[in-house]
Amino acid sequence: MKSEVKSGILITVVVILILVIVYFTTAVFLTGEIGGKKSDDSKDNETSEEAQSEDVSSLTSYDNAIIAGRVFNQTDDTYMVIIYSEKESSDALKTTISTYDSKDESVKLYKVNKDEAINSTIDSDSDNTNPTNSSELKVKNNALITITNGTVSSYVNDDEQIINALK
Numbered sequence: 001m002k003s004e005v006k007s008g009i010l011i012t013v014v015v016i017l018i019l020v021i022v023y024f025t026t027a028v029f030l031t032g033e034i035g036g037k038k039s040d041d042s043k044d045n046e047t048s049e050e051a052q053s054e055d056v057s058s059l060t061s062y063d064n065a066i067i068a069g070r071v072f073n074q075t076d077d078t079y080m081v082i083i084y085s086e087k088e089s090s091d092a093l094k095t096t097i098s099t100y101d102s103k104d105e106s107v108k109l110y111k112v113n114k115d116e117a118i119n120s121t122i123d124s125d126s127d128n129t130n131p132t133n134s135s136e137l138k139v140k141n142n143a144l145i146t147i148t149n150g151t152v153s154s155y156v157n158d159d160e161q162i163i164n165a166l167k
Helices: 002-031 040-055 091-102 117-122 159-166
Strands: 078-084 108-113 143-148 151-156
Touching: 078 091, 091 108, 091 159, 108 117, 143 159, 151 159
Parallel strands: 078 108
Antiparallel strands: 078 143, 143 151
16 A cells, blocks of 8 residues: 555656646746747747837827717817828828827827728718717718817818818
8 A cells, every 4th residue: 555655646746747847848948938038939929019019100099099989979178080091091191190199289189090890980972071970970081070069160171281280
């Protein structure tokens, strides 16, 4: 009986030892979890994540991105909403929006991306320049809407005018 207990304990210790060795080998050589050494795959992932975060402009910032159905539901008394197509927007417009977002402006700028499927209902062949609610929003290209106390106080649909309004 004693030899069976000794063999059981010995087998258990050997199995645990093997598992520990496999863990440390994996942690050191493959993942770099121990010792700070990282594999090439994890370095590539880090590099691509950094590149993606640098390439992402404020247009894709989710801090102030809203869906089209929430355009008239913001709590601010006065705010602006840029409705744009990220795929079709000019670099000048993207830069202007990014610059506006980096300033501490008194009028907050919200963004609605028409390219997203949830916002596809506002894409139209013509603009509705005086919508009274979100279901009436219709935008052909890009638009900058200023909303004061729940009503549209300004509607700009020309990229140059939008850029000038955000400067």
